[in-house]
Amino acid sequence: MSPLLLDSHMHTPLCGHATGTPREYAQAALDAGLAGICFTDHIPMPAWYDAPWRMRRDQLAQYVESVRDAQQEFAGRLDIRLGLEADFHPGTERYVEGVLSAYPWDYVIGSVHYIGAWGFDNPEYAAEYDARDLRGLYRDYYVLAEGAARSGLFDAIGHLDLPKKFGHRDPDGYAALHALDVIAEAGLSLDFNTAGWRKPVAEAYPAPDLTRLAAERHIPFVLGSDAHKPEEVGYRFTDAIKQIHDVGGRIVAYQGRVRHG
Ligand SMILES: [Zn+2]
């Protein structure tokens, strides 16, 4: 594996649904031959939004400290960066802006996990897919992804085609194409998220055709395993690199919210 590879999407137990300490994630990255990692735990949000799945605002300092402790412990051996996976949900932008201004983040992912009040990637609510028109669902989803791209808050869009997670694929792709135009225009990258290979859809985010369409628009990719346990760090990166390079795509990473590579 290339010595310059970073895994830029992983979580910590502070979010309440991940296991393993930051130092265990770091050790797993070293064992996998990676050059570095960026922690991107779920951002604190207003109390009414998805509270059980994220750290509280008063735990943010503890998160930053835990990453800084790992940075010190692994100095000279592994490049450890500090990031967040932020949510884009209309009405919460100012709150998110406040969190983003509180610390010097290296990288911020903007993810859409909700369409209205529906947490569409939560397996508990997957039955809702059958009650919806898939075209309309994807249209609504990509409008939100475009909102995330235009917000100016984020460096990359998280797991672009996430509504396919349980196998409900996009029936046409027009909304995705439009979103890619907006993402390219806004100068953002895409989180190339290998967690999709661990889900029922058994396909990384974004899908191969969207990877090609993104590469054609010169949208770069940031590799991420979306690890919620140390064993998932660097998950299927060889396959990810192949999918990106097959279509002439470029892999980048962020430091101090500046894109490199
Ligand atoms: Zn998570």
Ligand SMILES: [Zn+2]
């Ligand atoms: Zn996510």
